[in-house]
Amino acid sequence: MQLLSYALPDSHNFFFFSDKHEGSILSSQRGWDKMCHMMASEYEGCGNNYGGDGGDSIEAIMVDDKRYSIEQLTEARPLVQMQDAIRIREPIREQLLYMLDGNHDRHLWRFGDIAWEMCRSLGVDYGTTTAKVTIKSKDGTLMYKVFSTHGFKSITSTADDPKRREVNKQLILKRHLKFKAGDCAVMIKGHTHKLLVCKPETELYLTDDGKKINQNYTKSGQTEDYIHPDARWYGNSGSFLRLYGEGISGYAERFEYDPVEIGFLILRVRDRKIISLDKIYLDI
Numbered sequence: 001m002q003l004l005s006y007a008l009p010d011s012h013n014f015f016f017f018s019d020k021h022e023g024s025i026l027s028s029q030r031g032w033d034k035m036c037h038m039m040a041s042e043y044e045g046c047g048n049n050y051g052g053d054g055g056d057s058i059e060a061i062m063v064d065d066k067r068y069s070i071e072q073l074t075e076a077r078p079l080v081q082m083q084d085a086i087r088i089r090e091p092i093r094e095q096l097l098y099m100l101d102g103n104h105d106r107h108l109w110r111f112g113d114i115a116w117e118m119c120r121s122l123g124v125d126y127g128t129t130t131a132k133v134t135i136k137s138k139d140g141t142l143m144y145k146v147f148s149t150h151g152f153k154s155i156t157s158t159a160d161d162p163k164r165r166e167v168n169k170q171l172i173l174k175r176h177l178k179f180k181a182g183d184c185a186v187m188i189k190g191h192t193h194k195l196l197v198c199k200p201e202t203e204l205y206l207t208d209d210g211k212k213i214n215q216n217y218t219k220s221g222q223t224e225d226y227i228h229p230d231a232r233w234y235g236n237s238g239s240f241l242r243l244y245g246e247g248i249s250g251y252a253e254r255f256e257y258d259p260v261e262i263g264f265l266i267l268r269v270r271d272r273k274i275i276s277l278d279k280i281y282l283d284i
Helices: 029-039 078-092 114-122 162-177
Strands: 002-007 012-017 049-053 096-099 130-136 142-149 186-189 195-198 204-208 213-217 233-237 263-270 273-281
Touching: 002 096, 012 029, 012 233, 029 049, 029 078, 078 114, 096 114, 096 130, 142 263, 162 186, 162 195, 162 233, 195 263, 195 273, 233 263, 233 273
Parallel strands: 002 130, 012 049, 049 096, 142 186, 186 233
Antiparallel strands: 012 263, 130 142, 195 233, 204 213, 263 273
């Protein structure tokens, strides 16, 4: 766990991405380049773009791993994978606030802390597996806090209806995160390769003023010591890894995983207020 703090402009976009898996032939460089281009451009009328990397930057699968398959690697040597991961982050290093340690990165713990080495080379903050990120305005006023973790638990649903499947996955995501921190308006995890957003919900309640019944709706701000779990934004930050590749069979295919949407998330903040957490789909 790391406690991190940054002063950002009142209006900005916060990119949450993870699971690039550098070294895998199924990892989309075209999708990564599109994200980097977006970080260098305006998004929804704002060009103040920042990013948080949620881990699993490299594939890091060794020959003694049951997931290993030489045909699915563009580069089998993890240290070269690490150097490639550093290289492709150079264009966004000034906007990249922190990087997390993922389970693939951590698999090589015997050889050193891969994620820490990448952070040291890039000059960005090392968030360990989980970082609580405080975002303040330039004058030091708290805007909001983010709970950002790579994660470990899976998110699946076998419901027969697509609407129920989507809601089930959102509720599992919320259940995984909601007790981890009480003061974070935004809670993000990676790992599952799924692209999910669970928005805050409001509920109707009734009061009276002694003369008539009034209707009201629950609400919460962004800076309280305790933000009700139903009033937070939850996100699963997707990946850049395809399920299928022509002529090869990756471990996700061999383990019979279902296809997932490739992409990342963007938190839109305008005039210090969180507007939305957007899913960005990559057609790759």
